[in-house]
Amino acid sequence: MKKVLVLLGPNLNMVGVREKGVYGTETAEDINSQIIKYAENNGYKAEIYQSNHEGDLIDKIHSAKDSFDGVVINAGALTHYSYALRDAIACVDVPFIEVHMSNIHAREEFRHISVIAPVCKGQIAGFGKQSYFLAIEALKELI
Numbered sequence: 001m002k003k004v005l006v007l008l009g010p011n012l013n014m015v016g017v018r019e020k021g022v023y024g025t026e027t028a029e030d031i032n033s034q035i036i037k038y039a040e041n042n043g044y045k046a047e048i049y050q051s052n053h054e055g056d057l058i059d060k061i062h063s064a065k066d067s068f069d070g071v072v073i074n075a076g077a078l079t080h081y082s083y084a085l086r087d088a089i090a091c092v093d094v095p096f097i098e099v100h101m102s103n104i105h106a107r108e109e110f111r112h113i114s115v116i117a118p119v120c121k122g123q124i125a126g127f128g129k130q131s132y133f134l135a136i137e138a139l140k141e142l143i
Contacts, residue, residue, distance in 0.1 A: 001045050002143055004136065005068040006035055008050035009057060009076035015101070031129045038133050042140065054082060061088040070139040072132060074099045079114045090119040095142040097135040100125035 008028075016027035032048045039046035047068075049060050057078070064071055073096055078085050089096050096119065103126030104111040117123050121142055124131045 002043065002069040003067065004039055004044045004046045004139060005060070005064050005071045006032075006039075006046055006048045006132065007057060007060060007071055007073045007075075008048065009074060009078045010052045012074060012076050013050050013052070026129065031132070034129065035132045035136075039136055042136055044136065044139075046136075054078060054084060058084060058088040061085070061092055064094055065092045068094055069143045070094055071096045072099055072135040072139070073097070073116070073120070074101070074132075075116055079104070079116055080111060081115060083115055086116045086119055089116055095139060096120040097138050097142075098123040099131045099135045101128050101131055102126060 013028050015031060016025055028050070035048060036046045051057050051060070057075070061071070071094060073089070075082065075085055075098070079098070079100070098114060098116055098120040104114070105125065114123065122138060124134045124138070127134060
């Protein structure tokens with residue numbers, strides 16, 4: 001069975017608590033359970049890893065090269081400025097799909113730029129939790 005890593009960055013553990021108008025009211029735990037179930041229904045074993053620490057995310061990306069067939073990444077705010085995260089993604093020869101629950105292009109100007117987009121296969125933004133499901137669908141074509 002193919003393995004997919006769903007990598008979640010800073011503050012994504014607070015979905016359902018923070019900015020409910022942007023991220024909705026479902027908790028991170030509920031959404032994570034749905035992602036795992038969706039992946040399984042599509043023939044993947046999914047692991048979800050969330051950290052509020054950039055270095056931990058980088059270490060997990062490095063480990064993906066030997067453990068996962070693809071990665072769905074919502075790097076949160078690190079999307080917009082973490083060149084270290086970008087370089088880590090570039091080091092690993094598995095497909096990455098960048099995901100955002102909100103439409104980052106319709107929000108504050110600083111959110112319009114993604115420094116990780118150039119090293120990801122694609123970007124899905126603005127569909128709430130469905131963004132994760134769409135990314136898993138995209139990985140079907142890339143793995």
